[in-house]
Amino acid sequence: MSFIKKCGLTLFAAAAFQSQAASVWKVASGNQTLFLGGTIHILSPDDYPLPAAYDQAYNASDKVVFETDISAINSREFQQKLINQLSYRDGTTIDQVLQPETYQALTHFLEARHIPFSKIAPLKPSLIAMTLSVMELQSLGFTSEGVDQYYAAKATIDHKPQGWLEAPQDQIDVLESLGEGDENEMMAYSLQDIEDMPNTVDTLRQSWRDGNMVAMAEATITEFKQDYPDIYQALLVERNNLWMPQIETMLKDDSTEFIMVGAMHLAGPDGILARLAARGYQIEKL
Secondary structure, three states: OOOOOOOOOOHHHHHOOOOOOOOEEEEEEOOEEEEEEEEOOEEOHHHOOOOHHHHHHHHOOOEEEEOOOHHHHOOHHHHHHHHHHOEOOOOOOHHHOOOHHHHHHHHHHHHHOOOOHHHHOOEOHHHHHHHHHHHHHHHOOOOEEOHHHHHHHHHHHHOOOEEEOOOHHHHHHHHHHOOOOOHHHHHHHHHHHHHHHHHHHHHHHHHHHHOOHHHHHHHHOHHHHHHOHHHHHHHHHHHHHHHHHHHHHHOOOOOOEEEEEEHHHOOOOOOHHHHHHHOOOEEEEO
């Protein structure tokens, strides 16, 4: 599944778009400000250098805030915990939980890419989806670190404080819950998403570089929300619900934060930009 993927926007958000190109916004509440940046978690070498607005927000901020602790999720301990929690531990294999049509689609996909079924057999749908998505993106030339990885490394070198909106374990729990009780739907969605990647990835990347959240929503959210509402709720809406109070708290302190989250979390009527606009915050695109 394409977790970088990721509903038309409100009129306010649409009106906020300016001629400059970048998925970075300044959010103000009186004299207090913060910056919001949309990220893509894996990029191609052609995406560098990043749009200048990212450096502008980074340099103007006292602290950078990511979805989660970037250094922690890169650790061997986290990766092992992810595999353990997102694998069946009772002998179940993925073919036993999928309907015949979906299982056939999965085996055809694996055969076309010369991936042995044994490699993914004990994994739960969300980990299979994530693994196959990364492999597909790499085959399409996405071999470079994403925006969040880039700025986490830069902040470490610069000794700039870092924070995050959810703990690494929270991310594992979200992934484990995706499709729980309806594994077949989860796998079917993921395979369709991966199959569409060659046609959608350029649109996704361009809308991200342009800061065009209308195009982002049209490319990644509208059908997703309609066809897989439960996954949409768990992956985007519920997490946005948990992040909003934290973002509003940051708008009340004296420091300036640069918050970077997956671009899909900013787009659409359930996105963070629309929610902040609805609550009266001033939003300006860099």
